[in-house]
Amino acid sequence: MALHWKLVVDCRDPNALADFWAAALEYVVEDPSEFIAQLRESGQLPDAAVVEHGGGYRFAGLAAIRHPDDPFVPLSGIGEGRRVLFQGVPEAKTVKNRLHLDLQVGPDALAPLVTRLESLGAERVAWVDQGPAGSWWVMRDPEGNEFCAG
Template sequence: MALYWKLVIDCGDPNVLADFWAAALEYLVEDPSALIAQLRAAGQLPDAAVVDYGGGQRFAGLAAIRHPEDPFDELSDVGHGRRLLFQEVPEKKIVKNRLHIDVHGGDGSPESLETLVERLERLGAERVKLVDQGPAGRWWVMHDPEGNEFCAA
């Protein structure tokens, strides 16, 4: 059996980042509404632990996305494969990330890179710096909506 994983990302607004990264990576935002309803009906989940968002309910301070082809739990919608979990923290990001995501799209041509970067900008990303290392590669360093660095290549 292959291992499954999740990368946990601290942030200010988990739902905004989950929506951005789901669109950027073509993943699915996990929908825990059925689990939340079950837990609330059993009196096991206080109102403060839940937020209304996007027409459904999510756990307060958490949102996750999963790869659409990976297995998942039917009740909780939690992915058992490639997954990103966004976790609310009180402090803002201060320094450069020590870990980042590289988003690849197209055939690596300048035109496909520009198409990818423009799509990411429409989703809320911001260009920071073009890195051109000639034959070794060319990519954009970008910021997601909360200022986390990632690369588009």
């Protein structure tokens, strides 16, 4: 039986990075506001573990995005399919990623994609041309995590 999985990204600002990647991938930022309210009312979640973000309440050190077509738990907003979790860590990124996303749109849609990603806070790093094997942009998200667009 295949395993369920999620990609976890260490970062300094989970909520801001979740917003970036949700917009970049056209995913949905999970909204745990109702779940957080229940946890706070029952005394199970201290105020220090919560931030206001995006018009609601989010966990201070965690944020996630999910594919808009995948099922999710209504109370918590937690996706039950394709999902990326952003986990707060105290240190900044210092070396190249060992794992990265490849956003694939094809040559005709690449320029508009790169322009849109830059408007969200990404930056171009290098153009890679592998001839018949393909070409793409190496880019960085707002926290410096590398990804490819091609």
